[in-house]
Amino acid sequence: MSKSTVTACVILIGNEILSGRTQDANLHFLATGLTAIGIQLREARVIPDVEATIIETVNLCRERFDYVFTTGGIGPTHDDITADAVAKAFGVPLIRHPQAVAIMEARYESGQLNEARLKMADVPEGAALVANPVSGAPGFRIGNVYVFAGVPKIMQAMFDGIKAELVGGAPMLSRTIVAFMPEGTVADALRAVQERFAEVEMGSYPFYRSQRFGTSLVLRSSDTERLNEAVAALSEALAGLGGEFEEQTTPD
Amino acid sequence: MSKSTVTACVILIGNEILSGRTQDANLHFLATGLTAIGIQLREARVIPDVEATIIETVNLCRERFDYVFTTGGIGPTHDDITADAVAKAFGVPLIRHPQAVAIMEARYESGQLNEARLKMADVPEGAALVANPVSGAPGFRIGNVYVFAGVPKIMQAMFDGIKAELVGGAPMLSRTIVAFMPEGTVADALRAVQERFAEVEMGSYPFYRSQRFGTSLVLRSSDTERLNEAVAALSEALAGLGGEFEEQTTPD
Numbered sequence: 369m370s371k372s373t374v375t376a377c378v379i380l381i382g383n384e385i386l387s388g389r390t391q392d393a394n395l396h397f398l399a400t401g402l403t404a405i406g407i408q409l410r411e412a413r414v415i416p417d418v419e420a421t422i423i424e425t426v427n428l429c430r431e432r433f434d435y436v437f438t439t440g441g442i443g444p445t446h447d448d449i450t451a452d453a454v455a456k457a458f459g460v461p462l463i464r465h466p467q468a469v470a471i472m473e474a475r476y477e478s479g480q481l482n483e484a485r486l487k488m489a490d491v492p493e494g495a496a497l498v499a500n501p502v503s504g505a506p507g508f509r510i511g512n513v514y515v516f517a518g519v520p521k522i523m524q525a526m527f528d529g530i531k532a533e534l535v536g537g538a539p540m541l542s543r544t545i546v547a548f549m550p551e552g553t554v555a556d557a558l559r560a561v562q563e564r565f566a567e568v569e570m571g572s573y574p575f576y577r578s579q580r581f582g583t584s585l586v587l588r589s590s591d592t593e594r595l596n597e598a599v600a601a602l603s604e605a606l607a608g609l610g611g612e613f614e615e616q617t618t619p620d
Numbered sequence: 621m622s623k624s625t626v627t628a629c630v631i632l633i634g635n636e637i638l639s640g641r642t643q644d645a646n647l648h649f650l651a652t653g654l655t656a657i658g659i660q661l662r663e664a665r666v667i668p669d670v671e672a673t674i675i676e677t678v679n680l681c682r683e684r685f686d687y688v689f690t691t692g693g694i695g696p697t698h699d700d701i702t703a704d705a706v707a708k709a710f711g712v713p714l715i716r717h718p719q720a721v722a723i724m725e726a727r728y729e730s731g732q733l734n735e736a737r738l739k740m741a742d743v744p745e746g747a748a749l750v751a752n753p754v755s756g757a758p759g760f761r762i763g764n765v766y767v768f769a770g771v772p773k774i775m776q777a778m779f780d781g782i783k784a785e786l787v788g789g790a791p792m793l794s795r796t797i798v799a800f801m802p803e804g805t806v807a808d809a810l811r812a813v814q815e816r817f818a819e820v821e822m823g824s825y826p827f828y829r830s831q832r833f834g835t836s837l838v839l840r841s842s843d844t845e846r847l848n849e850a851v852a853a854l855s856e857a858l859a860g861l862g863g864e865f866e867e868q869t870t871p872d
Binding site for chain 2: 410573
């Protein structure tokens with residue numbers, strides 16, 4: 369039997385995101401992908417390639433959330449310390465995984481599979497491999513922690529490969545009303561409707577486009593009936609304000 | 621006298637980033653801006669609009685880092701709870717700031733400044749206002765915590781406005797060598813050079829462009845002389861591998 373609420377945390381590991389050298393592209397992909405399968409992403413953290421920080425963060429998050437996904441730090445160079453740190457977080461040794469070695473041997477020509485590349489076959493003892501159809505070197509899962517590469521194309525392929533084994537809760541349904549009124553104008557009406565529908569999460573996002581100020585009102589719930597009732601109630605309240613509004617029928 | 625190492629943490633507040641509705645654009649801006657003035661961004665967190673989570677995260681981060689920057693949750697709607705949560709984190713009441721009210725009164729026509737908009741003049745007692753030249757409603761600073769809007773254009777203007785009051789440490793200098801060799805080929809040479817230069821942070825970032833695999837090797841340090849020596853040592857090591865490489869002379 370599945371739980372009604374399943375939670376997740378994403379940990380982005382890499383100095384390059386914190387220094388501004390690299391703009392992260394993985395969080396948005398995972399947020400969208402998890403939401404689509406009924407897993408609520410509750411938190412994300414960006415941390416540096418520092419062993420103590422990785423260990424502390426992984427241990428805290430795996431206790432607190434149903435699933436943890438890390439990206440980054442599993443390549444062949446000295447600054448790739450994620451696999452080793454995750455092994456330490458779980459209190460198990462890092463081992464050279466025979467199947468990972470076989471994958472790498474099949475991929476590299478004789479003489480190319482040096483010690484640095486073989487390091488990518490090291491995973492915490494007891495971990496299951498996560499396939500990397502892009503460049504070979506696998507990720508892994510241990511307990512409720514999935515360890516993915518940081519390169520977006522590889523990370524995405526890894527997530528797509530394991531997605532079917534994730535168990536989501538009731539999917540969050542979402543409806544969006546676009547009101548061509550500033551946020552401060554709709555705020556009171558929105559608050560009043562929110563107070564009547566505690567089980568519907570209502571978010572308000574101002575925009576300025578085609579030279580008009582407006583507000584996207586996003587209503588989310590796992591209860592279809594209440595969601596629809598809330599949209600009806602909000603539409604009525606907005607009509608009372610006299611401004612123009614419409615339901616958004618295309619994705620953001 | 622300034623400290624040699626000054627640290628910061630960024631807290632992005634908003635359900636919309638975690639649900640995938642919105643792709644965050646603020647982290648990269650702040651990471652780049654802080655690095656440029658000698659402040660090391662050590663961690664970033666994305667958290668939902670949940671009071672207890674905001675309070676816990678703000679209190680933990682303001683203890684641990686020299687500066688904390690939050691984005692999001694200071695608008696006029698019911699889901700904008702950042703100011704209130706930050707007041708609770710500091711154990712002070714939320715007050716209606718007279719100067720913020722004056723700013724809002726000057727901005728809105730008579731009858732437009734409703735209670736929802738006035739909420740944007742509420743800040744923790746003792747906070748200093750942060751100017752918002754884009755849309756009026758200010759951010760604020762309390763202790764070492766800066767609270768900015770989530771809309772990127774407003775957040776950027778707020779940061780640019782307070783930047784001069786931040787005290788950075790020794791700036792991190794950076795040099796990048798682009799090697800047209802796969803990461804696994806350069807890994808051993810890079811590790812050997814890293815071991816000789818502990819005070820130079822060396823990062824390795826694989827790329828694939830113009831149908832060639834390559835690796836960007838980023839060397840960072842606040843010590844110019846050691847940085848230059850490390851670049852020379854790494855160049856010599858790469859030359860020994862026989863592959864092509866060059867120093868990158870333009871920013872990423």
